Amino acid sequence: MYQNKLVITKGIDWVMIWLYAIIVLLGLVCIFSVEFKPTDNFAGTILAFKKNYSKQVLYLGICIVFAIFILLTDSKLFTATPNILYIIGIVLMLLTFFIGKNVNGSRSWIPLGFMNLQPVETCKIFTALALAKYLSLPDTDLSHKRVQLIAAAICFTPVVFSILQNETGLALVYFAFLIPMYREGLPPGYLIFGASLGMLLIITLLFPPLTLTIALTVLALFCIYFLRRKIRRNRGLLMVILGLWTLSVLFVGVAVPFLFRHVFQKYQSDRIFSMVGRDNPFVEKTAILDVDQPPPKKLKGDTENYNVKQSKIAIGSGGLFGKGFLKGTQTQGDFVPEQHTDFIFTSLGESFGFMGSTILMLLYIGMLLRIIFIAERQRSTFSRVYAYSVAGVLFFHIAINIGMTIGLAPVIGITLPLMSYGGSSLLTFTILIFILIKLDADRQMVLR
């Protein structure tokens, strides 16, 4: 018993705990400032659990219970159970197809009474554990195709379900697992290939396909011209160039239009195009089918999404030092939609300005670098892979969420870790982080 008491705090990384606590409290302050009106009775609302900020306090309480529970358990539990947990996660996701609750057009929520659980969200934990478990097996080497395939299957099975549930945004987060995989030896070619594919995608969005095809052809001809000596020696190189050219042209002319017409919802492709400042070129073609409703006339330059515009106004009006706590006119006037969840950063940006935003960013980057530091001091592959998974997921969430509030990323509806209102999100990140803290606390033990 005496020993147990020691176990809770022994070896705990206090820097992580502090970073966690500060960010969560900052999140509470921001949610409070979004919702609190000067006419409200503070004590009354906080106890009634009717307001979002009081509910968030309740969720935080639940999270603390979970955190203590995690710190009390034996860390061997996490190395022993990933397979079962992963299967449970997948089952939960399947369950949403039957008992799912429709929130904002996606049936990805399971009502639990006191809160709604989003399995895609929680499944991140299980996927991270499962990936860590698989990669820490003695004979896994990510340079082998078979290992790569299995790892990819572990990471991307939830993605498939998520897309089927109309939650494309959260599905994208699973690409974060490429980071631990890269760390564990995934050939960098994948990342380079992925990055160039991403570049090509963005260029495709910016320019019409015909122009791009011509540009690609010219590029290919240039390559052939400059490499003509090497090509004479090695015919294979020509084939590679021609192959790449064919792939690119197919991607530009066939894959991207297919993606936008058949995979993405209309609102999603709208958002993506609104980010690059263009009208959605695929919209007219689908609208023809809709004879009754003529496509609404849009003014040129008015393509910027309303949310993004309001979000930028709120953040941009904050200035260097912000307008002060509870003094934000945009926040008080409810101009930013979904401000307490996905756009919580706007509240901080308006109230505390550039200084406040920078401090939050420093806290986040501090947390990310701390996780890498923790990861690198682990003896077991399991802990390291898991730590990198946490870092990757956090990184993806932060980059996309803040990016979308300031117009750098499409609005895909993912939360800002530990800041956004919502029990599901807060609980997920709490568990992710505290499992990491627990694993780190037990790093002296030999784990497999």
Next chain:
Amino acid sequence: MPVFNQSRKNVIRLIFIAMFIIIIARLFILQVISSKYKVLADDQGIFRKVIYPDRGIVYDRKGKAILQNMIIYDLMVVPSKIRATDTTLLCNILGIDTTEFRKRIVTAIIKNKSYRPSVFEPLLSDEKMAKITENLYKFAPGYFLQERPVRDYPYDAGGNILGYLSEVDTNFLKKHPGEGYVSGDYAGKTGLEITYEKVLMGQRGIQYHKRDNKNRLTDRLENGKYDTLAIAGQNMYASLDIELQELGELLMENKVGAVVAIDPRTGGILAMVSSPTYKPRLLTGSERKKHYAQLLLDPRIPFLNRTVGALYSPGSTFKTLQGLVGLQEGVITPTTTFLCTGAFYGCGKPMRCLDPGVWALKGAITHSCNTYFANVMQRVINNPKYPSVDSSLNVWARYMRAFGLGHKLGVDVPSEKGGRIPTAATYNKIYPGSSWNFCTFRSVSIGQGEVETTPLQVANEMAYLANKGWYKIPHMVDSIEGGDQFGLLSTFQEKHTAVNIPDSVFEAVHDGMQGVMETGTGRYAKVPGIIVCGKTGTVENAYRGVKQKDHAFFAAFAPRDNPRIAIAVICENAGFGSTSAAPIASLMIEKYLTDSIGGKERKDKVVAISKMNLIPPRLVKAMRTQDSLMHSRDSAYLMSKGYIRIIKDTIGLAEDEDDAEALDKLKKDRSKKELPPKDSTVVKTEAILRAEKKRAAIKDSLIN
């Protein structure tokens, strides 16, 4: 342990830090460098509410408020909150049907959305207001009353002087940049309201309110830290005697003309009646637009302030000044006599005179002898002192200008005209090559022909005579509470004494004017117990070449010693001055000097004069045509609007604004079409009539 990949941690770190730097850079651009978002945020998040201060109050010389503020209420509606209210009751109170009700609600929603308040019925009448306040609890919270300050005229007199407010137009906004006006504001349109706009408007305050995403105002920004207070407009004290003004308006009823009374000692205007005038209250309140259209279409042009804006030949009242010039130039003495045999033969063709005899200055003024003054002016013009007729006429004109004629006096009532005193240049233009001499303009000697004055100038001329040689610029406002910050009153303090004429000269003229009241043409204007110096005038005129009945003129000051009032009265086309203009002046003088009208006989006279209808038949006819025209046009208009509109109008339902505007426009267009532009100018300058008058004057069929 795959230690060999450890260097990859740096790649990952690099990716993280790169993301961090990109976001920070973007935030820096958004929040620190760009000011666009701050402006956008203020535009949508902050509402600048302008707080209108009370306009200044105008008091008369006895401290009675003559122009003040009043609160009228608008009935406001929030369409999203009216579900549970008793619509039938409301419709009954307002006298509208459910179709109209629905229409108004729909309009409100279209204009202002259903969750924001809109005006349901503007400017409630007292009766409706009483009924609604009684039942207001039944209509809450969907309906509420909103204050709207309007101008109030406690005496309902002096419309032409006090003026009214109207919504500013784009022209006004262009002319007054940076003075805080925005479209929708009200500003003085005429009268004192426009002259003293800066004084009366006060200083606007600004309240900053927060606004939410549905454009509703929430609370004050930072508890009003940036707000500025509104400062009320300054009150003004006018020299006007409102009771005298009321009497003047009463006496001038059913007449076309003007009355101006001035306190000669201060130049303060005591009464300024232009007839026909309008009741200023007609232009406040709910029926304002309708009344405005009616007044605008009246062929007697009630909006024209004839006291300063209409030009008349002064007629015989001018003779007093002719006498002064003659005496001062030394061409006559008070004892110089001229023989009148019934006409002036100095220029071949005789100019008739009604009073044959031998007259000195006093008698000539008393009996208004044309021959005498023709001789005087002939001597002035042909004075061997001056080398040519040109120079002597210009010397004469300089005197007249010094007496306050031929130029704008600078009164604080707007749209003043300057009048005309002919100079050598005038005749050189009409008769090129200096082919003119005294005989060309001999009618000027008796105040006809090219001489044109405003009634105000004539009253001021009397003040000049009363003061024996000086006048102060006539003005309406004596003082401004809290000081004259804009220097608007400074010119009114100065004495104008351009020509130094000895008192004895004035005494001679005064004698003559006193004689007018005792034995001459002004016998009807006697005031019991007061020595009045006066002068009648009968001015020939023509309208579009057709000779009209004479204008009646009377100008006077009283009492002779220490004069306290100088007055000019003109009744257009009223015939002899002694029967209409003179009694009006006499009653006005009595009222002002004794503070009341004494005795039954005098009181009956007030009623009799007030009822005396002297409206020229020409105008009566024009008014009738206008009425029937309006009637037929209105019917046609209503027909075109369809059956429902006719029914509504027949049972007396209030027109809504849009329709009223449309009707106004229709009427305006019509007035433009029906009265050819030439005609309308003639109506306006009815008292001016340059070409026609000259012709009539030269005909020498002049009397008096």
